[in-house]
Structures are given as C-alpha cells and as structure tokens.
Amino acid sequence: MNFKIPFSGRAHTYTKKEQEVVMEVMQNAIPLTQGCFQNEFQEKFCQYIGSDFAFAVNNATAALELSAQICQFKNGDEFICPAHTFTASAYPFIKKGAKPVWADIDKETRVVNANTIKLCITPKTKAIVVVHLYGFCIDMEPIVKLAKEHNLFLIEDVAQAMGTDINGKKAGTFGDFGVFSFHSHKNITTLGEGGMLIVKDKKYAEIIPQLRHNGHCAWDIERPNYWTPAMGNVDLPSLDDKYLMPNNYCLGEVECALGVVLLDRLDEINAQKRERALKIIDELSKYKLLQFHRVEDNRHNYHLLVAYVKDGKRDIFMKKMSEEKKIQCVVQYYPLNRYDLYQKLGFGGANCPQTDDFFDNMVSFPFNHMLYDYDIDYLLESIKETIEDI
Ligand SMILES: Cc1ncc(COP(=O)(O)O)c(C=O)c1O
Secondary structure, eight states: OOOSBOOOSOOOOOOHHHHHHHHHHHHHOSSSBSSHHHHHHHHHHHHHHTOSEEEEESOHHHHHHHHHHHHOOOTTOEEEEESSSOGGGTHHHHHTTOEEEEEOOOTTTSSOOHHHHHTTOOTTEEEEEEEOGGGBOOOOHHHHHHHHHTTOEEEEEOTTTTTOEETTEETTSSSSEEEEEOOTTSSSOSTTOOEEEEESOHHHHHHHHHHHBTTEEOOSSOOSSTTSSOSOEEOOOEETTEEOOOOBOOOBHHHHHHHHHHHHHHHHHHHHHHHHHHHHHHHTTTOOSEEOOOOOSTTBOOSSEEEEEOTTOHHHHHHHHHHTTOBOOBOOOOOGGGSHHHHHTTOOOOOOHHHHHHHHHEEEEOOOTTOOHHHHHHHHHHHHHHHHHO
C-alpha cells in the first residue's frame, strides 16, 4: 500500500555537518575501528549521561549480552524482565543461562514498576531488567531499593529513552548497567546500528574492553622493541576468579564520529518529539476513544507515540487510518511469553494481564523526526475524523 505517512524504518535524516563528518572519517581515519573517535564518543557520552564508564558497541543487544555475561548466572538463576518489550531485552540473559520471569506493566504508564517487579522476586532471582519503553523513564528509586535489598543486578534498557531524566538524573544511571541503542529507528542513529553500555562499578568496567574485543588487553611488560613479543596480548577476561569468553562487539570509527556530533542534537530531537506528542494528546483529549500517557517534562521523550484504543475498536481504527487516510499505524511489543521463541524454550508461562490487554488494544502512530509539521497536522486531523466516524 502507498502510505501518505508510512511507519518509517528510520528516525531522522542527517545534517550537512553530520554528512561531512562521515565523509571525512570514512576517508581519513586510521584505524577504522577502536581509534580516537571511539574514545571521544565514550567520553562525550559519559559527560552527557552522567556516568563514569561508557563503552561503544555495535548495538544495544551486544551491550545487553555484555551485562548478562557479567551477571555470571548459575544453573537455576532467574532474571525478571517485562513481558511487554522488544525481544532483545530478554534473550541475551537466557543465552547466558538465566530463566526469565515475566513482569507485568502498569496500565497507565505501560512500563513495569516496583510493584509488578516485586511479585516476580524469588530466592532464585539474580537480576532485574527494566525497560524504559516508548521513551518513558520508569520510577527507578523504589526499584533500586528492591535490587539492593535482594542483592540483585539491575540492568536498565534505555534503548528508547536516551536523554530522559528524573529530576536531572538520567535514565540508565540508576542501575548497575545502562544500555543504549543507536539503531535505525531510535531518536539518534549511527547509520543503522550502534549501542552504548554504561557501567557503574569500576571492577566491571575494567574488563569490558577485553570482553568487547576478542580478549585483547594492553601489554603489562615493557617492550623496548615494539615488534617483540609480537601480536596483541590475548587473555581470558576474568571476574571474581571466573573466566569469561570474549566477543567482538566493537563499533566502527565512522559511527562513533557521527555519534559524537549527533549527541549535540539529541535534546533538540527529544524536545521536538515531546512538543508534538503533547500537541496531539491535548488536541485529542476530548475524544475518549484513545488513551495516551501524557508526560510534560523530560521524563518522556516520546520515542514512540502510542495509545490504548477503548471498546475493542483498535482494528477498525487502524483499518480506517490505513485504508482511508493512508496512515500506517502499527501494533507493537508482542508479549514475549507469547512468541514461539520463548515458548519453545519453555518460557511461555506468564501472569501479565495488563501486558496482554495493552498489546491487544494498542496502536502506535508513525512518529519519526523526519515528519514535517504538515504531516503532524494531517495525522491529527485524520485521527479526529476517524474517531468521529467510528
Ligand atoms: C527496548 C529495546 N531494547 C533493545 C533493543 C535492541 O537494540 P539494538 O537494535 O541496538 O540491538 C531495541 C531496539 O532495537 C529496543 O527497542
């Protein structure tokens, strides 16, 4: 179908300056990976987010895998994860040996909270994964408290909520690990793939470079002749006397250099999305068919604009928007326990009624940064007309 407003596979275009940075680094950087731009990106990210340690990686899934690896799960260990999220929030932890326990979402905010997480804690719980889904920063303090009380790792999946904060403290800095994505859909994207892992504890931060790049580590001996002994040092990263297998999860220099300049635009992109979201939400407030989650401050970046469609009218709403208005809305975040992948692994059981209800009645509007003001006006008018028609 030819849509007037498609649900785009990318989030934004690039400015002239961003294009020039890419061209320049593409032509001149030596090396093209793990060079000065990686360092610059990590340092700037630390400053922006308010973290001591940041590691650029090839995507957020790799960052989740690294954090999962550091948890060092033992047989029978469990981790708590929202059922309502993208699949990559969960499977890296299963790959590293833990069993998921699915937490339900809160009806209004559409994310997990301390109460829904608490219900999932058992003596086998070793980690909690929270996901700031749709761009909304979860109320973290009570969750941090829970994690401390039960001695659990706390991982924040900030793939969608980069730049949001609660009273100035940025999403990702509450837990032991914060995971960010620069995937094509995200509010800023380093040419389609990219990620960042922030780490609170120096002990973990010290082994990430080795885990990230094939076990390579700096020489701990003097080498008067640079060529001997030859080849980079390769060792097994170790943590608490246990060895961890390395990976290759590096992000290229072109992407890192682009990330450096994109960070300057993140607040502006987030602010524009929030302003547009609030305009739409407020103008639709008299229509009760759609229920939005309205947040005025920087706690929400409206990475996605989603609504609950009441009275079982979701499908007719989407059909009309698609066929009559040529607007491509989508349905998002299939409850993970309902996926074949998790069912085949034996993780199909969940008690998440809000997750099911939201997924079965939600709509996600096309809402990328490339949309023009006239697209937003058309979207708004089309929603109004569709609701009136229904
Ligand atoms: C909530 C969430 N977590 C994790 C990911 C994985 O990110 P990446 O594609 O950078 O691996 C995504 C999206 O792609 C996501 O939306």
